[in-house]
Amino acid sequence: MRVLVTGGAGYIGSHTVLALLEAGREVGREVAHADGQKTGQTERQAAEPHEITIVDSFVNSSPAVLARLAELSGCEIKFHEFDLTDYQKTLELFQAEPFDAVIHFAGLKAVGESVEKPDLYYHNNIASALSVINAMLKTGVNKLVFSSSATVYGEHTPVPYKEDSGYHLEATNPYGQTKVIIERILNDAANANPGWKVALLRYFNPVGAHESGHIGEDPLGIPNNLMPYVAQVATGRREQLTVHGDDYDTKDGTGERDYLHVSDLAQGHVKALDHLEHQQEPARAYNLGTGQATSVLEMVEAFRRASGQAIPFTVGPRRAGDLATAYADPTRAATELGWRAEKTVDEMCADTWRWQSQNPKGYTP
Numbered sequence: 356m357r358v359l360v361t362g363g364a365g366y367i368g369s370h371t372v373l374a375l376l377e378a379g380r381e382v383g384r385e386v387a388h389a390d391g392q393k394t395g396q397t398e399r400q401a402a403e404p405h406e407i408t409i410v411d412s413f414v415n416s417s418p419a420v421l422a423r424l425a426e427l428s429g430c431e432i433k434f435h436e437f438d439l440t441d442y443q444k445t446l447e448l449f450q451a452e453p454f455d456a457v458i459h460f461a462g463l464k465a466v467g468e469s470v471e472k473p474d475l476y477y478h479n480n481i482a483s484a485l486s487v488i489n490a491m492l493k494t495g496v497n498k499l500v501f502s503s504s505a506t507v508y509g510e511h512t513p514v515p516y517k518e519d520s521g522y523h524l525e526a527t528n529p530y531g532q533t534k535v536i537i538e539r540i541l542n543d544a545a546n547a548n549p550g551w552k553v554a555l556l557r558y559f560n561p562v563g564a565h566e567s568g569h570i571g572e573d574p575l576g577i578p579n580n581l582m583p584y585v586a587q588v589a590t591g592r593r594e595q596l597t598v599h600g601d602d603y604d605t606k607d608g609t610g611e612r613d614y615l616h617v618s619d620l621a622q623g624h625v626k627a628l629d630h631l632e633h634q635q636e637p638a639r640a641y642n643l644g645t646g647q648a649t650s651v652l653e654m655v656e657a658f659r660r661a662s663g664q665a666i667p668f669t670v671g672p673r674r675a676g677d678l679a680t681a682y683a684d685p686t687r688a689a690t691e692l693g694w695r696a697e698k699t700v701d702e703m704c705a706d707t708w709r710w711q712s713q714n715p716k717g718y719t720p
């Protein structure tokens with residue numbers, strides 16, 4: 356398939372680009388004996404090779420990612436740098452390249468910043484989604500995979516979250532609201548346009564890095580999220596972690612989340628894309644999580660084991676807007692997409708550590 360990956364230079368997008376290229380490479384791969392000698396047989400053709408085009412504005416990523424993707428994949432990846440809120444440029448790209456499908460990652464994602472600058476978040480996230488949708492309508496592209504978030508379940512949905520836990524999606528901050536609104540726009544667009552197929556992927560907490568250690572998460576400034584913060588404490592870049600509250604009604608009093616390896620998440624996109632043509636509903640939501648809840652203290656201990664480094668921490672007050680426990684019921688993704696998260700918390704920590712220790716300043720040389 357010819358796939359446009361918006362935001363493909365970002366954390367999840369870059370891992371997904373590799374997974375898509377890898378899925379394509381498996382087609383017709385020659386089967387070898389254990390000693391490396393060819394058997395003359397080829398593996399069953401499991402997937403079509405994908406041709407990838409990335410669009411990114413680098414508002415939250417580095418151009419250095421592109422060279423690493425080319426190196427890791429051995430493939431040429433087409434790239435265009437522009438802001439997707441520019442509808443004209445978006446349309447020109449769709450008119451110049453005949454895409455079969457789009458994976459739309461591009462968006463701003465910092466919860467705290469979205470509370471301070473809601474106009475920026477509503478404009479960037481919603482205008483770029485509308486550019487993509489309108490360009491698809493104009494050029495007859497009708498398959499889309501969208502990066503949604505577990506944040507759409509809001510504060511009142513009981514755990515484990517199920518996709519249809521009441522369709523009263525809500526979110527507690529402007530970032531989350533953009534996901535709720537875009538899900539609604541996509542539902543309406545898919546229902547109004549025969550042949551449209553949209554997968555709304557609700558991610559839980561993606562962590563980890565590619566096993567090579569060459570690509571990973573590289574947040575700008577002080578990380579807000581647990582795993583990149585812990586990783587920077589382990590390298591000595593930050594002094595200590597602040598645990599946001601230890602008086603929750605959880606196994607050890609600290610917040611529990613459903614962490615999943617970014618490479619498993621990337622594989623979820625490959626499966627969702629393959630499944631689109633078989634999807635019955637015009638738009639369908641899928642949870643991508645493990646179904647397991649891990650506490651902050653369990654994560655800190657797992658990272659200490661994986662890195663061999665001390666992770667000093669202090670306990671602070673609860674963070675505004677935080678929930679005690681959030682985790683997925685991942686049954687639908689398993690039964691309908693044939694996807695399951697496979698990697699353990701220890702693997703997530705080991706791969707984050709490999710990336711962080713080999714690239715202590717991320718993509719900055």
Ligand code: NAD
Pocket residue numbers: 361362363364365366367368410411412413414415416437438439440459460461462463464479483502503504505558559560561
């Ligand atoms: P990221 O910031 O690393 O990647 C997003 C990419 O989109 C960046 O490269 C950024 O430069 C680009 N971008 C943003 N606005 C753009 C625009 N207007 N035009 C062109 N490019 C633009 O974030 P990520 O962690 O890879 O997340 C990808 C998607 O998944 C986002 O939509 C995010 O909201 C969603 N998501 C992420 C998480 C998470 O924990 N990382 C959880 C749930 C959902």
Ligand code: UD1
Pocket residue numbers: 464466467504505506531560579580581582584596597598599600609610611612651674675676677
């Ligand atoms: C946060 C966002 C969520 C977003 C997700 C992925 C909030 C309230 N929620 O989710 O909308 O979709 O990131 O980007 O910001 N923790 C600490 N110390 C830290 C950092 C985190 O104790 O320095 C704790 C948190 O309190 C939480 C857990 O670690 O219990 C995970 O936090 P985080 O990684 O920020 O993810 P979420 O809060 O799940």
